[in-house]
Amino acid sequence: MTSPSSPALPPVTADVAAGALELLPQRLRKRIDPAVAKASGWPVEATQDGVRVRVDADTSVTLKVTDGIVARPEDAVCDCLLAPACLHRAALLSSAPLAETGAAGPAAVDQAAGASPQPDTAPDEPDAAAAPEEPDAPDGGVQPLTAAQQSALIGLRRAATGVLVAGVAGGGAVQRVELLHAAHSARIAGLPLPAAAAVRIARRLDEARSGDPGFRLSELSAELAGLLDLLRRPADAVTPARRAYRPAKPLRLHGLFTEPVVTASGYAGATGYALAPDGGLRTLSDIAPGGPERAAAAALSPVPGGCALSLREWGDGGAVILTDPTVSPEGRVGGGARRRSVRAPGAAWHEPPLDALWQRPPADQLASALDWLHLPADDRPAGGDLLFLTGVMTGQGGFAVTGGPTLRLLAPDERPELPYAENLRLLGSYPGLALRLAGRVVPDRPDGIRALAAAWRGHDGGTVRVDLGLRRVHRTDVPAPSAAFAPCPPPPALPVELDLLRRAVHRAIAGGRAVTAAAADGELPRRLRAVGLTTGADCARALAAAAAERRHDALGRLLPGDPDAFATAWLAAAVYVSAAAGSLLAAAWSAAGPDASQTRSGPAGVQP
Numbered sequence: 001m002t003s004p005s006s007p008a009l010p011p012v013t014a015d016v017a018a019g020a021l022e023l024l025p026q027r028l029r030k031r032i033d034p035a036v037a038k039a040s041g042w043p044v045e046a047t048q049d050g051v052r053v054r055v056d057a058d059t060s061v062t063l064k065v066t067d068g069i070v071a072r073p074e075d076a077v078c079d080c081l082l083a084p085a086c087l088h089r090a091a092l093l094s095s096a097p098l099a100e101t102g103a104a105g106p107a108a109v110d111q112a113a114g115a116s117p118q119p120d121t122a123p124d125e126p127d128a129a130a131a132p133e134e135p136d137a138p139d140g141g142v143q144p145l146t147a148a149q150q151s152a153l154i155g156l157r158r159a160a161t162g163v164l165v166a167g168v169a170g171g172g173a174v175q176r177v178e179l180l181h182a183a184h185s186a187r188i189a190g191l192p193l194p195a196a197a198a199v200r201i202a203r204r205l206d207e208a209r210s211g212d213p214g215f216r217l218s219e220l221s222a223e224l225a226g227l228l229d230l231l232r233r234p235a236d237a238v239t240p241a242r243r244a245y246r247p248a249k250p251l252r253l254h255g256l257f258t259e260p261v262v263t264a265s266g267y268a269g270a271t272g273y274a275l276a277p278d279g280g281l282r283t284l285s286d287i288a289p290g291g292p293e294r295a296a297a298a299a300l301s302p303v304p305g306g307c308a309l310s311l312r313e314w315g316d317g318g319a320v321i322l323t324d325p326t327v328s329p330e331g332r333v334g335g336g337a338r339r340r341s342v343r344a345p346g347a348a349w350h351e352p353p354l355d356a357l358w359q360r361p362p363a364d365q366l367a368s369a370l371d372w373l374h375l376p377a378d379d380r381p382a383g384g385d386l387l388f389l390t391g392v393m394t395g396q397g398g399f400a401v402t403g404g405p406t407l408r409l410l411a412p413d414e415r416p417e418l419p420y421a422e423n424l425r426l427l428g429s430y431p432g433l434a435l436r437l438a439g440r441v442v443p444d445r446p447d448g449i450r451a452l453a454a455a456w457r458g459h460d461g462g463t464v465r466v467d468l469g470l471r472r473v474h475r476t477d478v479p480a481p482s483a484a485f486a487p488c489p490p491p492p493a494l495p496v497e498l499d500l501l502r503r504a505v506h507r508a509i510a511g512g513r514a515v516t517a518a519a520a521d522g523e524l525p526r527r528l529r530a531v532g533l534t535t536g537a538d539c540a541r542a543l544a545a546a547a548a549e550r551r552h553d554a555l556g557r558l559l560p561g562d563p564d565a566f567a568t569a570w571l572a573a574a575v576y577v578s579a580a581a582g583s584l585l586a587a588a589w590s591a592a593g594p595d596a597s598q599t600r601s602g603p604a605g606v607q608p
Contacts, residue, residue, distance in 0.1 A: 007046045009053075009092070010063060011099030011266035011289060012070040018181035019073050020093040021173070023085040033172035035091035040090070050075070051090055061092050068266075068289030069099040070537050094173040097266035098203050099181075101546070145234055152189040155182040156198055157231050161567040163201065164224060167512025168208045168217070176205050184438040193376060194237050203263070213414045214263065218444040221509045225574040226377070228567060236376075245326035245334035251335075253282055253322065254347050254354055257313035257438050257453035260295035260418055260469040261287055264513075269298035270470070272311045273438075274319075275354055276331075281383030284333045286311060292417035299470050305341030315453075316465055319346040320547055331382030348463055349436050349455050357388040358436055362404035363589040365389075369441040370582045385441050387449060394488050395431025397424075399449075404589050406488040410442060412469065413452040419472040424451060426473050433478065443578065444502065446585040447491030492588035494581055497527045501536050502577045504543065508570050513561065514545050516570075520544035536580065539573040546570075 021029065043054045050064040055078075064075040070093070078089040145153070149578040159182040163175050183198035201223050207215035230237050253274035262268045269287035276282050299312040309318050321342045326334040347354050365387050372384035391401040400406045409428065411420035425435065435456050439449040455465040459479045466473055494502065501524065508516040522544070528537035546569035549561050 007044050008266065008291070009044065009096040010050060010065045010070055010487055012063075012076075012093050012096040013099050014180040014202065015184045016070055016073055016076065016387065017093045017096070017098065018177050018184050019480055020076065020084075020090040021177040022181060024087065024090050025085065028087050028090075029174065031087060032090060032094065032174055032177075035599075036088050036094050036173045039091040039095040042382065044592045055080075055088050059088060061088055063092075070096070091173075094177060098199070098206050099266065101225060132305040145238065146189070148189040148232075149191055149238060152182070153194070153231055153237060154185040156186055156191075156194050156227070156569075157564075159225060160198065160201070160227050160231070161563045163205070164228075164509060164567055164570060165513045165563045167508070167515060168205065168220070168510050170512045170514070171205065176202050176209075179205075191237055193239055193378060194230050195225060196378065197223065197230060203229060207263075207492075217506050217510055221506055221574060222443075222578070223371075223570055224509060225578070226285055228571045229575065230376075232571075245328050248325050248327040249259050251282070251322045251325055251333075252277055252344060253284075253314075253320055255314035255316065255318045256349075256354065256357075257318075258299050258467045258470060259452055260292075260299065260310050260413070260467075261285070261294055262292045262413065262415060262418070266290075268292060268294040270295055270301075270311050272303075272315045273386070274314070275357070277353075279356070279379065280331060281386070282327070282331045283382045284311065284314075286402050292415055295418065296381070296470060299467070303341050305339045307341035307343050309341075309343050312467065312470060315324075315467060317346040317348055319344040320479075330353040330378070330380060334471070349465065358390055360388070362387070362389055362401055363586065366441065367586055370586060372445065373441070373443055373582075381469075386452075387437075387439050387441055389437045389439065389449070391435060391437065393427060393431055393433040393435065395428070398488065398491065399437065400488045405492050407491055408452040409437075409439070410444075410445065410448040412440065412452060417534075420451070420469050421465070423468045423473045425473065426478070427454065430478050430480075443581065443585075446581065446588060447493055492585065494584060495533075496532060496533060497524070497531050498536060498577065498580055498584070501540055501573065502581065504540065505570065505574045505577055508543070508547070513563075513566050516543065516547035516566075518545060533580065536576055538574045539569070542569040543573045 022034065024032070039053075045052050045054070047062065048061065050070070053061045053063070055061060059078070059080045061076065061078045063070050066072075066075070070076055073084070076084075076089055076093055078084065078086050080088055083089060099552055108480075159175070159179040163171055163179060166172075166175050168492040179198050179202050183195045183202070183607070186195035186198065201220065204215065204223055206212075208220065228504050228564075253276055256273045256275060258270050258272045260268075260270055266289050267287050267288040269285060271283050271285040271287070273285070274282050282305065286301045287293070288298075294513045300310045303309050303311060303314055303320055305322060307320050309320060314320060321344050322333065323340045323342070324338040326339070329336065349355065349358065369385045369387060372380055375384075379479040387406065389399075389401050391399050394400050394406060397408055399409050409424050411424055414421055427435070433456060435454050437449075438453040439451045442448050442450055451468055453465070453467050455463055457479065458464040458477065464477050466477075493499075500521065504516070504524070506520075507519060521540075525537040528534070528540060546562070548564040549565065
């Protein structure tokens with residue numbers, strides 16, 4: 001049995017994992033799920049260039065890693081007689097965390113909340129990562145889909161629908177690997193956007209299967225809805241991948257905070273967020289294969305380019321000037337041998353130019369963050385889902401936003417190795433404490449924000465600024481509160497009826513079609529219509545009907561339900577819930593109004 005001190009399985013690329021299942025004969029493919037369950041108990045031992053997994057006394061599987069991942073089929077070798085078309089090899093590769101390779105090395109992670117930090121692995125020649133562009137049609141329109149692209153889109157639709165019909169609880173390795181195989185076919189056919197979306201969904205399924213603390217059902221639901229919606233628009237699906245990194249002019253970047261990154265795909269590290277001269281945000285990451293312990297170590301790694309400043313120091317009021325940087329269109333600062341960095345005078349959060357981030361009305365920030373969430377994942381600017389808020393702790397774990405609503409501060413990651421939850425409990429026990437906060441919007445939790453970093457006045461009147469996921473706050477860091485504040489209104493919440501529809505959407509992806517049919521609420525459409533949500537009522541009725549539909553053939557025999565009809569009804573409900581929740585959330589924040597802050601900020605104000 002694998003012990004806590006045993007080495008973990010290295011990440012495996014999507015193509016290698018999919019190919020292992022493809023080699024299995026049908027009789028063995030039916031046994032893959034029980035084999036995957038057994039694989040979690042096979043002992044793992046480190047080797048010079050990877051790991052060896054002991055299946056039994058006579059059989060072992062050896063995994064060779066390159067740049068921290070199993071990148072080629074020949075790097076996974078079983079010594080049984082049926083190899084490579086054996087159950088041992090396929091089960092182990094299906095059990096390993098999922099990685100993905102790109103032109104510049106291993107891709108980083110899809111982090112649970114929206115922002116997707118990437119590793120600092122940009123090539124020296126930025127154009128090397130460019131995908132071939134789709135030629136325009138002679139009449140100026142979009143080039144028609146090729147036969148390979150049409151086949152790949154059908155395969156992706158079938159695989160994504162299979163994940164939805166089975167659900168997280170009913171699905172297994174077969175659904176996951178079929179999704180990876182469809183993603184591989186789409187990538188070869190020149191469909192990078194839907195292929196990347198399919199791999200992200202497979203990663204979410206990995207998180208669910210492994211019980212990862214970072215897994216959130218709402219994020220899997222959003223990813224699946226995004227892919228199914230993209231597949232309905234073939235012209236958008238064939239959009240070429242954006243170039244990864246391009247040379248940029250020298251950049252002066254004022255550090256804001258540093259965020260730890262830990263994922264189920266076997267990567268960990270830290271990402272620093274900074275403000276650029278144009279007012280946009282930039283990110284610089286150190287992410288590589290590893291566990292939670294690597295996050296703290298990566299935060300102490302120096303900013304590349306010769307600057308004697310760590311990522312954590314940079315995020316704690318430092319500034320750097322980068323010469324010859326490479327920057328992606330989304331704002332990620334890449335690597336490259338030519339890049340140099342020089343330390344520069346920094347700024348506190350209440351000083352220019354950083355102070356401008358907190359002066360923007362909260363409702364405007366929320367509207368921009370919600371718009372960001374509706375962009376394709378590859379088009380989202382770095383930090384577009386971040387909120388910069390000023391307010392006061394209310395004493396019940398709440399945070400009364402100046403000019404906005406009262407919110408609950410949520411831990412972005414509840415792993416015990418990261419001190420988010422512990423820090424937020426401590427800050428919540430100091431009612432009246434004035435804070436400046438950097439956090440991430442939570443679209444399915446209108447009452448909350450994921451707190452990433454905070455600043456306040458310490459005992460000596462100086463600034464205490466903390467990356468909440470990297471440094472543990474002690475009571476000696478927090479002064480006794482002296483500000484009085486008026487009672488605050490409760491946090492905003494979705495109408496009960498809309499929340500019930502949201503839960504039905506999430507229940508569908510959690511339990512699949514069978515659970516959706518069994519748990520359908522026949523009263524929900526009527527309740528939605530009664531409060532004026534007529535489109536929501538139609539979506540709820542269609543979802544329940546598609547889940548329960550069972551047709552008969554001419555001889556009266558029961559036919560399988562139509563998976564495409566169920567997927568279409570679920571997608572309509574998911575899109576409606578997302579749009580309605582965003583609209584109501586924006587209205588709730590706007591209703592708070594700037595006058596609400598007059599009794600909340602306290603006499604000391606907030607200038608940490």
